[in-house]
């Protein structure tokens with residue numbers, strides 16, 4: 001296909017070489033073609049993946065640029081883009097949509113179809129193939145123009161005001177309220193395309209009778225749904241066809257503002273390309289925010305997309321500086337390395353993130369169990385060393401009973417009870433609780449706890465005043481034979497394994513603190529402070545909260561329910577986190593300079609940020625986390 005206007009076919013002596021279209025494809029891997037630019041004996045050599053002369057047909061351009069491959073990738077869920085870039089009047093619009101006169105003046109000859117129509121014909125063929133295989137595909141399109149740094153909806157017949165470009169973590173940069181039209185056939189699409197082309201801003205100037213004054217971006221969204229039973233995933237692919245406005249040296253005062261806006265946004269695009277090529281590592285800054293064009297092309301340029309750039313040049317000697325600019329620009333763009341990846345459906349993404357969460361929690365569980373058993377082992381050895389034969393709990397003894405006794409003795413004083421002062425024994429434990437219960441019980445019982453919690457519907461959750469039957473029946477009777485009396489607290493934070501108590505726990509060095517529930521002591525006249533926010537709730541408290549109606553929860557007067565009676569007390573003893581490798585805090589609070597975020601845990605009613613204290617973690621812990 002000839003890539004130059006008919007007026008530019010004459011090559012003046014000593015003028016620019018004959019190649020006009022330079023296809024830059026990030027995904028091409030074959031031997032590049034070279035293009036020579038000569039002037040006054042000087043030679044500049046550029047290499048491209050394809051160089052197409054003036055005689056090349058539209059069909060040949062489509063094939064040489066291998067646009068079919070991009071369409072196939074878009075069907076598989078990638079974000080693909082095709083840019084036409086170059087000087088004004090060099091044939092960008094012609095390449096992308098075909099000649100103006102034909103597109104807008106009646107039925108277009110198939111032979112002059114541009115890349116857009118050819119891509120769509122191929123795409124519809126692919127969709128048909130897929131639907132015969134049992135997969136569903138939904139096609140929709142949007143068409144916008146960036147004119148004078150304002151975004152206009154080309155599919156809106158009466159656009160009243162420019163649209164805003166917004167950025168979000170999930171959607172990236174996008175245009176608010178942009179119309180998206182669904183289509184099923186090439187005819188339907190052609191109508192939409194013609195409507196869009198009619199709404200474009202064009203002007204006449206010396207180099208082009210009908211020059212585009214803005215950048216046009218046509219985006220085809222390809223959403224696949226899974227209907228086959230092969231376990232495939234739903235994807236959301238995107239194919240963007242971009243007809244950039246031509247770079248030019250503005251002499252015409254009428255078009256001065258348009259020209260400077262065009263040049264400014266092309267300059268921003270050039271800066272982004274340079275930054276993408278030069279910068280290395282994750283911390284690189286790409287100035288996408290400099291213009292709306294770069295914002296909207298950010299995912300195609302530097303994200304997980306694949307981009308093909310078609311550089312159009314004019315062969316006249318007068319255009320040599322612009323030609324060289326275009327060739328430098330596109331040579332640099334060629335050096336961007338793409339990392340194509342399919343965009344999976346949000347639901348699929350969620351499933352994968354939850355699976356990862358489960359993995360992390362399993363690793364955490366394993367780590368905590370290991371720590372627990374090593375502490376128990378150390379304690380047994382210590383006791384054996386002190387008094388041989390007395391360290392193993394006798395039949396009928398439970399290590400936690402002493403703790404309960406201690407708690408009773410202190411009679412509700414706020415002095416913290418620690419293991420150093422007395423041997424802790426689980427409250428309410430019976431004679432059947434053995435050493436194995438201490439070492440392995442936590443794991444078994446955590447599993448038991450999790451199963452009914454996972455299956456519980458809100459209706460099946462216990463209300464205040466009711467015993468949590470589903471849970472109590474699944475646990476050893478020794479743990480629920482009487483209302484558990486919790487050991488005295490040392491600070492407001494509960495014994496959630498991931499919570500740290502910077503003051504008390506560090507001092508005590510053995511047990512993390514337990515939340516002292518003063519409400520269990522009806523004679524205590526002191527007001528009950530609200531110790532923790534919902535964001536910090538452990539699952540046992542969530543269980544209580546979920547069980548009661550809001551009315552019951554908000555009851556201001558009267559005897560308060562004995563919360564400890566409804567509390568599901570996990571049988572695992574408080575974990576020895578001293579000093580704590582993990583700590584948590586609600587959003588934005590408690591962050592220290594030496595703490596680095598590990599991950600975010602999703603919880604209902606708010607987030608729980610988990611931080612890793614790098615000063616207090618040992619390498620084996622780190623290994624587990626990094627590996628997971």
Ligand SMILES: Nc1ncnc2c1ncn2[C@@H]1O[C@H](COP(=O)(O)OP(=O)(O)OP(=O)(O)O)[C@@H](O)[C@H]1O
Pocket residue numbers: 001002003004005006086087088089090091092093094095099100208210211212213244245246247312
């Ligand atoms: N290969 C070609 N064969 C025949 N005519 C062409 C060719 N390329 C471009 N033209 C004609 O040259 C003129 C300018 O082309 P076009 O509008 O596509 O340029 P452009 O690069 O989009 O310019 P601008 O940036 O100003 O919009 C048009 O009339 C178009 O039909």
